[in-house]
Amino acid sequence: MSRERRLTQVFVELADTLVDEFDLVDFLGMLAEATVELLSVDAAGLMLADDHGVLHVMASSDDQTELLELFELQQDQGPCLDAFRTGQPVIDADISRWPEFAATATAGGYLSAHALPLRLRGKIIGAMNLFRCDVAPLDPDEAALGQALADMATIGLLHEREMRGYIELTAQLEHALDSRVVIEQAKGMLAERTGLTLAAAFTTMRSHARRTGQGLTTVARAVLDGSLQTCALPAH
Known part of the structure; x- marks a missing residue:
């Protein structure tokens, strides 16, 4: 291409x-x-x-x-x-x-x-x-x-x-930084559970978010609270 x-x-x-x-x-x-x-x-x-x-x-x-x-x-x-x-x-x-x-x-x-x-x-x-x-x-x-x-x-x-x-940029960034923390925690948890590398764990969560039309942070929270099972995620 x-x-x-x-x-x-x-x-x-x-x-x-x-x-x-x-x-x-x-x-x-x-x-x-x-x-x-x-x-x-x-x-x-x-x-x-x-x-x-x-x-x-x-x-x-x-x-x-x-x-x-x-x-x-x-x-x-x-x-x-x-x-x-x-x-x-x-x-x-x-x-x-x-x-x-x-x-x-x-x-x-x-x-x-x-x-x-x-x-x-x-x-x-x-x-x-x-x-x-x-x-x-x-x-x-x-x-x-x-x-x-x-x-x-x-x-x-x-x-x-x-x-x-x-209204303020600070509030917007605080929300984004909180989301980053959630994503990093979920990435680590998923990597530990599945044996994936951190990069592959991140790609797996992102692929699931794309496939289901959800935000990446939403998927990360579901990984952390256990409402999203590992078997439901795409294989990498």
Whole structure:
């Protein structure tokens, strides 16, 4: 399948999630994974800020990337933070400009990084991290596509805000962060029960959510409270 056709398919799939059972955490996770698939990058992640300007990791294409993003926040340095603070894309940056971040990124196999700001009505509300395992530029077309994907995250935020009547971004993020905790707990429980890897357990829950038209968080809660039996989940 050509990238152009796959791009159209991805945008249709993302648009299809904007329904009554919309799940922001699932939406952002899909977006991170689609970004890796469509761009010449090896990993991606999304951070969002609350009303106090504090960034939170909201989605990552894999667990290793999530740990790197958490470290970036802990050390208060890295491409995503720069994109958030300046409101400008960070493209083809030499990661050595962030010494502590660079050491951890390199240890994880990432040699270059980019970041794109997320904007909401002129306000910077977060950023998207892009990581590569080699040192290579991100061409202008890919940077533009990356920004379009980052803008999809903002669309998801606006959609959920309208659905749930949120007034403050902080309340919206608190709900999303609570959902992340539930999903992580369910993922671990399912992996322990079935012998699946954490990644496979997550894919299993997501597949069931898609097949049944439920939100991923709803499925995760059902796994935790036992109302969804393991045998009812698709095999992987």
